[in-house]
Amino acid sequence: MSRSPDAPLATSLCGIPLRNPVLAASGTFAYGVEFEKLVDLNALGGFVVKGLSREPIAGNPPPRVYETDGGMINSIGLQNIGVRAFVAEKLPALAGLRTAVLANVFGYKTEDYVEVVRVLEDHAGLAAYELNVSCPNTAHGGIYFSSDPALLAEVVAAVKQVARRPVVVKLSPNVSAIEPLARAAESAGADALSLVNTFIALAIDARTRRPRIGAGFGGLSGPGIKPIALRLVCQAARSVRIPVIGLGGIATGTDAAEFLIAGASAVQVGTATFWDPRSPQRIARELADFLKREKVAKIGELINSLKW
Ligand SMILES: Cc1cc2nc3c(=O)[nH]c(=O)nc-3n(C[C@H](O)[C@H](O)[C@H](O)COP(=O)(O)O)c2cc1C
Numbered sequence: 001m002s003r004s005p006d007a008p009l010a011t012s013l014c015g016i017p018l019r020n021p022v023l024a025a026s027g028t029f030a031y032g033v034e035f036e037k038l039v040d041l042n043a044l045g046g047f048v049v050k051g052l053s054r055e056p057i058a059g060n061p062p063p064r065v066y067e068t069d070g071g072m073i074n075s076i077g078l079q080n081i082g083v084r085a086f087v088a089e090k091l092p093a094l095a096g097l098r099t100a101v102l103a104n105v106f107g108y109k110t111e112d113y114v115e116v117v118r119v120l121e122d123h124a125g126l127a128a129y130e131l132n133v134s135c136p137n138t139a140h141g142g143i144y145f146s147s148d149p150a151l152l153a154e155v156v157a158a159v160k161q162v163a164r165r166p167v168v169v170k171l172s173p174n175v176s177a178i179e180p181l182a183r184a185a186e187s188a189g190a191d192a193l194s195l196v197n198t199f200i201a202l203a204i205d206a207r208t209r210r211p212r213i214g215a216g217f218g219g220l221s222g223p224g225i226k227p228i229a230l231r232l233v234c235q236a237a238r239s240v241r242i243p244v245i246g247l248g249g250i251a252t253g254t255d256a257a258e259f260l261i262a263g264a265s266a267v268q269v270g271t272a273t274f275w276d277p278r279s280p281q282r283i284a285r286e287l288a289d290f291l292k293r294e295k296v297a298k299i300g301e302l303i304n305s306l307k308w
Contacts, residue, residue, distance in 0.1 A: 071222025237263025253286020
């Protein structure tokens with residue numbers, strides 16, 4: 001039997017087989033189908049679609065992105081076509097793929113998350129859900145789901161009641177300690193964690209004295225956030241038993257290896273796809289080269305292998 005070139009990279013995540021551990025991150029890969037002509041979608045470890053809400057959202061006023069030293073700030077405003085249009089217009093094409101497609105889900109009340117997942121449950125073509133909990137809970141005075149262990153546990157437990165697919169909870173880095181949030185998600189039934197989402201940030205045009213981003217504040221991503229993301233992934237992975245997906249500034253195979261060493265079982269690539277749409281596939285190839293060079297037989301040997 002011939003071994004696929006991905007063999008040393010093959011892995012699984014909460015029961016989902018992945019040909020490699022490199023996925024494209026939510027919000028940077030549209031609904032996947034838009035990248036079809038540029039990227040061999042079946043060669044990816046997987047991808048996470050743009051965040052889906054109950055109703056369509058038009059998003060924030062421009063400018064929505066601003067390039068910084070070592071990254072970018074965005075405030076797209078969670079623009080999306082809404083879960084029902086996604087199911088009708090995008091999911092049929094995704095259902096035929098031989099790669100893991102994760103639906104990123106968000107809302108402003110627990111019921112919003114439950115409703116989006118309930119709609120998706122009736123349709124084939126998805127491997128798992130990823131909950132973006134970096135949203136203010138309007139039923140609780142705007143406290144972020146991602147910064148309050150009790151609110152986080154509530155939304156995760158409610159989604160778990162209706163989800164037959166695995167639920168990945170995507171944590172925010174904008175907290176003073178990640179461990180209580182990681183543990184709250186795990187105790188409420190999360191099958192895996194992913195982190196990090198973007199860092200709340202501000203860029204100013206000194207001449208006009210205005211924010212560079214139309215909505216004011218935005219989320220910082222890209223290579224500049226990698227060391228903080230690595231620290232958070234390491235702390236989260238040490239505080240739970242469920243698998244962790246690491247992301248934040250990954251642009252090379254060595255970056256991906258660093259996240260695995262810090263405790264991640266898989267990684268996602270976001271901002272790097274802005275300058276290289278094929279970066280998830282390239283990073284997987286570079287990770288395979290890294291394993292070969294370092295004489296590591298499979299990625300399992302790297303995971304959580306940090307020497308202090
Ligand atoms: C333009 C843009 C849009 C994003 N949209 C979403 C989203 O809809 N849902 C989500 O969970 N994360 C979203 N993110 C966050 C990314 O998925 C990722 O967590 C973050 O950018 C850090 O990874 P990176 O440094 O590799 O980009 C978005 C990021 C960017 C840059």
